[in-house]
Amino acid sequence: MSQFLQVVLSGLSTGSIYALAAVGFALVWQAAQTVNFAQGEFVMLPAFFALVAIHWFGWPLWAGFAFAMLASLAILGLAFKGLVVQPMMPDGGLPLVIATMAVSILLKESVKTFYGAEAQPFPSPLPDGTLQIGGAVISIRDLFDLLASLAVVGGLTLFLDRTRTGRQMQAAAQSPAVAEILGVDVARMTLYAFLVNAALAAFASFLVSPTYLAKFSNGESLGLVAFIAAIVGGFNRIRGALVGGLLVGVLDNLVATYVTQEYRAALPLVLLIAVILWRPQGLLGDAEGRTV
Amino acid sequence: MSSRRPLALIVAAVLLAVLLILPVGHGSYFIYLLCSWLMFTIAAMGLNLTLGYAGRISLAQASFMGVGAYTTAILTLHGWPWLAAAPVGVLLCFVVGLLLGFPALRVRGHFLAFVTLAFNTLFFLVARNEDWLTGGSYGLSDIPRPRIGPISADGQLAFYYFTLAVSALAILALWGIVRSPWGRAFKALRENEVRAESLGLDTRRITLLAFAIGSAFGGLAGAIEAPLVQYIEPNSFAVGESLKVLLMVVVGGLGDFWGPALGAAMVVLLPEALRGTRYYLIVYALFVIALMVLKPTGLMGIGKTFLARLAKSRAAAATEAKP
Structure with missing residues (x-):
């Protein structure tokens, strides 16, 4: 039983990081119908911004994180939206999908060429210890990852539901034309969605890199899991992406521990196919809103 | 359009002549690249049928290449001639395409992309884990080159001509399909699905057919890849490879008959041309x-x-x- 609890807890912790990537993914999808195939690389890159600041510029840890956050907002938010997505709107379609794939190659190869191909240790301000919860051993870092991700997604939900800007962002995503008529600055709201995505990706990067090390190829599996989490939970619901991420994380861990190690990667895919065929709007999504 | 047909024929004949003499005097790596280009052209043209003509995104083309390549490899390693093994692979891809397409084509757009992506990853896992059949991550090696009657395609140049002949036949077949009533139905579907349906087209059956035929072309490309490289392993058929084939179709020109050939040239040859630089x-x-x-x-x-x-x-x- 304590092993079960432990497997679930560490699954939740990994899942919460998937959830951050999935929420950003869903936001960008809603705001600009952009299926971002570079989402995994968006989570991989910010850790390297921090490493550049810390190791190349010799900055302290907190300044490195701040620099990475700003660089992510500028490059993954502003530049990605302005240089790649914006010129291809309103009807990006397949060329936009291809462009984001090329962005993913670009980011991966740039990191490999300019920083290095080896996995890099990544600093964490948190202590290394573990905690006992009901017989299960969980590292402080895992627990912090889970709580911090939940807090961020919770805060984001509050922002989207309770503030004027948040509601304008939702309106702009659901029905740009009507929102425009009602006086919402749709272009600005779309930009906000890209900025929030960049911030979430940077945050996920800071959380995931101390445990899994920073490596140029980290995004490959993460991106796919983020899609799956977003679809399983429901593309048009932020909470859906959160639940999807946690679910995928926990199920992945359970399958690896109790069923099969070789086919652990197959489980999210089977889940994905089942959800798409039987409940295409996702577990928490509703059929209204944007049809896909 | 009809006045341009002789021109198209002349262009095709000139192209074929160029392809016949192009590899003469070149090293075996150059010939390998040409074979690789032809192989990817077939795969990309097949995907173009699904994507460019029928308007459905599939990210599983590499897995169909994998089905074709593993089938051909396993059968020829058991002593089957290529001419018997390759059609089995192609047919298998057609059937798998039908089986995957039947449920998957209920959903559309990006959802279909993800279902096919998931299928490709599942194929990869099976190829890597089922050692008894696929050799696992070590793959299958020493795949024989085809031999037709007394003629063997063992040499690099002979194999190139063999690939060229197969590709020319495949492209001819595709040309026929695109101009057949089916092909026109595919196009009608892409332009305006509701209208096509109201004109009496069974859109679901047509899409399924396009998907299965496109998959079969992927299988044919795989059937060429196995004897070309003479060694196959799961990574050659991973999702990244499917994205590569997709890239060829879109870069070449979506829905354009010759686009995939150009796109494949770009994707296969340009990295080679740039290889000198870091x-x-x-x-x-x-x-x-x-x-x-x-x-x-x-x-x-x-x-x-x-x-x-x-x-x-x-x-x-x-x-x-x-x-």
Whole structure:
């Protein structure tokens, strides 16, 4: 039983990081119908911004994180939206999908060429210890990852539901034309969605890199899991992406521990196919809103 | 359109002649690249049928290449001739395409992309884990080259001509399909699905057929890849490879018959041309981004715009010269 609890807890912790990537993914999808195939690389890159600041510029840890956050907002938010997505709107379609794939190659190869191909240790301000919860051993870092991700997604939900800007962002995503008529600055709201995505990706990067090390190829599996989490939970619901991420994380861990190690990667895919065929709007999504 | 047909035939004949003499005197790596280009052209043309004509995104083309390659490899390693093994692989892809397409084509757009992506990953896992059948991550090696009667395609140049012949036949078959009533139905579907349906087309059956035929072409490409490389392993058929085939179709020009050939040339040959520099994949990615942002109709689109401009300026010059 304590092993079960432990497997679930560490699954939740990994899942919460998937959830951050999935929420950003869903936001960008809603705001600009952009299926971002570079989402995994968006989570991989910010850790390297921090490493550049810390190791190349010799900055302290907190300044490195701040620099990475700003660089992510500028490059993954502003530049990605302005240089790649914006010129291809309103009807990006397949060329936009291809462009984001090329962005993913670009980011991966740039990191490999300019920083290095080896996995890099990544600093964490948190202590290394573990905690006992009901017989299960969980590292402080895992627990912090889970709580911090939940807090961020919770805060984001509050922002989207309770503030004027948040509601304008939702309106702009659901029905740009009507929102425009009602006086919402749709272009600005779309930009906000890209900025929030960049911030979430940077945050996920800071959380995931101390445990899994920073490596140029980290995004490959993460991106796919983020899609799956977003679809399983429901593309048009932020909470859906959160639940999807946690679910995928926990199920992945359970399958690896109790069923099969070789086919652990197959489980999210089977889940994905089942959800798409039987409940295409996702577990928490509703059929209204944007049809896909 | 009919007045242009002789021109198209002449272009095809010239192209074929060029391809016949191109590898003579070149090293075996160059010939390998040409074979690889032809193989990817077949795969991309098949995907173009699903994507460019029937308008459905599939990210599973590499897994169909895998089905074709593993089938051909396993059967020829058991002593079957290529001419018997390859059709089995192609047919298997057609059937798998039907089986996957039947439930998957209920959903559309990006959802279909993800279902096919998931299928590709599942195929990869099976290929890697089922050692008894696929050799696991070590793959299958010493795959024999085809032998037809007394003629063997063992040598690199002989194998190239064999690949060229198979590709020419495949492209001819595809040309026939595109111009058949089915092919016109595929196009009608892409342009306006509701209208196609109201005109009495069974859209679901047509899409399924396009998907299965496209998959079968993927299988044929795989059946060439197995004896070409003589060694196959799961990574050659991973999702990344499917994205590569997709890239060929879109970069070449979506829904354009010859687009995939151009796109495949770009994807296979350009990295080779840039290999000398350390930054070749970065340059390559930047090029693709720029192409998609500035000219989403791909290389064929650029060519057509250029030709149209040329014709226009010529016409303008002609009218100016008249009075």
